[in-house]
Amino acid sequence: MVGLENISLLASLVSVALALVFSIIDFIARRQSARSGKPAAVKTYAVVAPVPVTGFNWAAIAAVFASIIFLSLTIISRTIQTGHGPFSNMYEFAIAFAWGIIVAGLMFRWRYRTAAILNIGLIVSLLLLIFAVVQYSKPASLVPALQQSALLSAHVASAVVAYGTLTIGFGAAILFLVQNRRNSPWLPEAEMLDNISYRAVIIGFPFLTLLIVLGALWADIAWGKYWSWDPKETASLVTWLIYAAYMHARIMRGWRGNRAAILLIAGFAAILLTFFGNYIFSGLHAYG
Amino acid sequence: MDKTAVKRQSSTGIAGVIGWLWRLFSSVKLALILILIITGLALIGAFATGIDIFHSWWFLLPGALLMLNILVCSLNRWNSIKLSIRGGDIKQNDSFFNAAGKSQAAISAIPLSAGETSDTAIRYFRRQGYRVRSEIEGGRVYIAADKNRYFRLATYASHLSLVIFVLAYIIGNTLGFQITGFAVAEGNIKDIGNNTGLTIKLLSFSDEYYADNTPKDYRSQVVIYNDGAEVSQATVRVNHPLTYNGIRIYQSGFGPSADITIRDSSGKQLLAGNIPLENYLQDSYSEARLDLPGTGDTIRLIDSLNAEDSMIPQGSLAVGIINNGEQVALDLIEKGTPKVINDLEFTYNGESQYSVFQISRDPGNLLIWIASTLFILGTMLVLYFPYRQVWVMGQSQSPGKSRLLLRLVTQRGFSGTTELKKMASDLEKKVK
Numbered sequence: 001m002v003g004l005e006n007i008s009l010l011a012s013l014v015s016v017a018l019a020l021v022f023s024i025i026d027f028i029a030r031r032q033s034a035r036s037g038k039p040a041a042v043k044t045y046a047v048v049a050p051v052p053v054t055g056f057n058w059a060a061i062a063a064v065f066a067s068i069i070f071l072s073l074t075i076i077s078r079t080i081q082t083g084h085g086p087f088s089n090m091y092e093f094a095i096a097f098a099w100g101i102i103v104a105g106l107m108f109r110w111r112y113r114t115a116a117i118l119n120i121g122l123i124v125s126l127l128l129l130i131f132a133v134v135q136y137s138k139p140a141s142l143v144p145a146l147q148q149s150a151l152l153s154a155h156v157a158s159a160v161v162a163y164g165t166l167t168i169g170f171g172a173a174i175l176f177l178v179q180n181r182r183n184s185p186w187l188p189e190a191e192m193l194d195n196i197s198y199r200a201v202i203i204g205f206p207f208l209t210l211l212i213v214l215g216a217l218w219a220d221i222a223w224g225k226y227w228s229w230d231p232k233e234t235a236s237l238v239t240w241l242i243y244a245a246y247m248h249a250r251i252m253r254g255w256r257g258n259r260a261a262i263l264l265i266a267g268f269a270a271i272l273l274t275f276f277g278n279y280i281f282s283g284l285h286a287y288g
Numbered sequence: 289m290d291k292t293a294v295k296r297q298s299s300t301g302i303a304g305v306i307g308w309l310w311r312l313f314s315s316v317k318l319a320l321i322l323i324l325i326i327t328g329l330a331l332i333g334a335f336a337t338g339i340d341i342f343h344s345w346w347f348l349l350p351g352a353l354l355m356l357n358i359l360v361c362s363l364n365r366w367n368s369i370k371l372s373i374r375g376g377d378i379k380q381n382d383s384f385f386n387a388a389g390k391s392q393a394a395i396s397a398i399p400l401s402a403g404e405t406s407d408t409a410i411r412y413f414r415r416q417g418y419r420v421r422s423e424i425e426g427g428r429v430y431i432a433a434d435k436n437r438y439f440r441l442a443t444y445a446s447h448l449s450l451v452i453f454v455l456a457y458i459i460g461n462t463l464g465f466q467i468t469g470f471a472v473a474e475g476n477i478k479d480i481g482n483n484t485g486l487t488i489k490l491l492s493f494s495d496e497y498y499a500d501n502t503p504k505d506y507r508s509q510v511v512i513y514n515d516g517a518e519v520s521q522a523t524v525r526v527n528h529p530l531t532y533n534g535i536r537i538y539q540s541g542f543g544p545s546a547d548i549t550i551r552d553s554s555g556k557q558l559l560a561g562n563i564p565l566e567n568y569l570q571d572s573y574s575e576a577r578l579d580l581p582g583t584g585d586t587i588r589l590i591d592s593l594n595a596e597d598s599m600i601p602q603g604s605l606a607v608g609i610i611n612n613g614e615q616v617a618l619d620l621i622e623k624g625t626p627k628v629i630n631d632l633e634f635t636y637n638g639e640s641q642y643s644v645f646q647i648s649r650d651p652g653n654l655l656i657w658i659a660s661t662l663f664i665l666g667t668m669l670v671l672y673f674p675y676r677q678v679w680v681m682g683q684s685q686s687p688g689k690s691r692l693l694l695r696l697v698t699q700r701g702f703s704g705t706t707e708l709k710k711m712a713s714d715l716e717k718k719v720k
Contacts, residue, residue, distance in 0.1 A: 141498045144505055144526035144539075191703060198702070202671040206664055213660040222527045224538040224648045225466065226656060227457070229342045234334040241327040248320045251700035255320070281334070 012070035019063035026056035085153035098125040100164025120171030162207035169200030173264035231281030239270035313360035385693040393712035406682035431680040439673040445666025456655035466648040473545040473562035473642035541644035547637040564642035
């Protein structure tokens with residue numbers, strides 16, 4: 001079983017890397033075609049690239065699907081071994097986080113017909129999976145405080161949805177800032193990217209709230225205090241506040257475009273701080 | 289600013305000040321600024337664990353202002369929401385349909401009369417789930433369609449729940465109590481206090497470990513007495529607190545204790561009991577200090593946490609006596625063998641354990657979860673059922689031909705261009 005887990009993890013890492021490579025090759029090939037004078041299609045909302053995609057585009061999509069299958073296998077195998085969801089250490093959650101990003105990215109790619117944002121998500125996932133491989137920890141039994149499987153699984157599941165979609169929002173925000181400046185025909189229009197970030201946040205923000213509330217509920221049951229202002233809890237609140245700020249910035253004239261995008265980037269930084277905070281902060285949440 | 293026009297108060301006197309304050313606290317800009325200030329302070333607080341930022345004025349003031357902001361904004365919104373539910377003007381003038389830079393569309397040269405075209409439009413919007421109202425004036429058909437108007441009320445759930453949450457947090461902190469480090473040794477009874485009238489007795493504590501020595505379970509068998517009468521007997525485990533009358537008891541920790549008897553030179557018993565050794569010395573020893581009544585001495589009891597320790601071997605206990613701030617004796621006693629140190633007879637009856645509980649009462653607890661649920665539900669309803677308004681005007685162009693003008697209005701910050709294009713192309717297919 002351990003073997004299956006390790007092999008699937010490595011396979012998923014390779015798939016993600018391949019997906020990125022195929023995407024890049026597809027892009028280069030299309031750019032060559034464009035330069036050699038093939039007719040450019042009219043750019044509408046749905047069609048992103050002026051030149052039809054190559055076979056490498058399909059290879060990239062296949063690689064993404066493969067990575068999801070391998071990551072799912074990794075998580076399932078780990079769950080069978082440990083008897084609980086992927087919530088007891090950084091290794092387990094890094095894998096779940098990467099899964100969330102790739103699935104969210106794939107859904108947004110399907111809905112908005114753009115690979116660029118998925119690719120940014122893939123880069124983040126790749127880094128997370130490398131971190132997971134380095135951080136591998138053997139399955140261990142749960143200490144008493146973590147023996148609350150249903151609630152903790154729900155807590156982590158919310159995190160997977162929230163962090164996954166908000167990472168996509170982050171990708172859209174970066175591309176929005178790029179497009180606002182360069183308006184490249186190879187990337188979606190700024191308006192669509194802005195739309196995508198918004199869509200990502202309206203899914204991510206409620207789940208982010210749910211994540212925090214479930215965490216507080218668990219703390220209330222385990223320790224009698226739903227909020228202790230411990231660093232990780234506070235970091236998660238900082239993340240939540242940044243997205244709350246974004247929701248309000250969006251309806252203000254001066255803050256709509258670039259500044260709102262910067263808030264999304266800050267929000268993603270806060271997610272990373274919350275996730276990796278175990279290593280920086282001490283306290284109840286400090287675990288390996 | 290909100291679409292509802294804010295009456296301009298006179299800019300002098302109290303009325304002017306109140307008007308200015310009202311406008312300030314009904315602005316989204318203030319909300320954004322306050323949220324960002326609180327974010328920054330929280331971030332500092334997460335890192336600077338030495339200072340308690342979260343109970344300081346720096347933090348509480350923006351928080352309080354934000355609550356005020358929410359309340360004023362909510363009051364301010366009411367008229368606009370009431371208008372949405374009722375429905376605004378059906379007829380709009382030409383400049384409304386020709387407004388530049390807004391989500392508008394036109395379908396011209398429709399081979400139907402204005403009436404037939406408008407009927408098609410009305411049926412289309414009804415099927416899309418819109419409430420459709422129309423009126424005819426001067427040969428033109430004016431249509432006002434809107435969707436999800438009642439969901440606008442959900443914004444009250446999402447915003448007021450925040451105020452409820454903060455209130456519940458304050459109620460919990462001021463009207464409730466929380467005791468941490470409540471240590472009870474096996475066989476002992478301790479008063480919970482805080483006007484509860486409850487005492488708790490620890491019958492036994494057991495800690496269980498996995499094969500690799502990581503903790504598996506901590507269990508305390510306890511009895512609760514209310515004014516002396518037994519009311520509850522239960523097991524308290526981590527993640528399984530005991531609740532009685534709104535008081536909650538959590539398994540928090542444990543440690544070693546020493547069961548001792550101390551007599552004076554005449555044989556009179558000065559102290560007997562199971563004493564929790566709560567102080568940790570250099571991570572290797574656990575200690576308790578007790579003042580012995582009537583002697584002016586402070587007794588130190590020290591045990592080793594390590595079974596292999598050579599200074600305090602298994603089955604022994606170190607005893608120290610402190611008088612006037614100075615340690616005047618330090619000796620080792622064996623289990624079962626009484627020993628006299630400085631005219632006091634110590635008998636070490638054996639080692640035992642004490643359990644540490646966290647005991648709390650939080651009258652605001654239920655409200656916290658209600659507020660949280662309201663917030664999540666309210667947010668999802670507002671975001672997933674967005675309010676939409678479409679105005680349509682159908683007019684004759686030439687005999688037998690007509691055209692439709694459309695204008696879509698969405699909530700702020702959301703561009704409706706794509707949606708309107710889709711509506712327009714749908715309609716075009718139906719009428720042509």
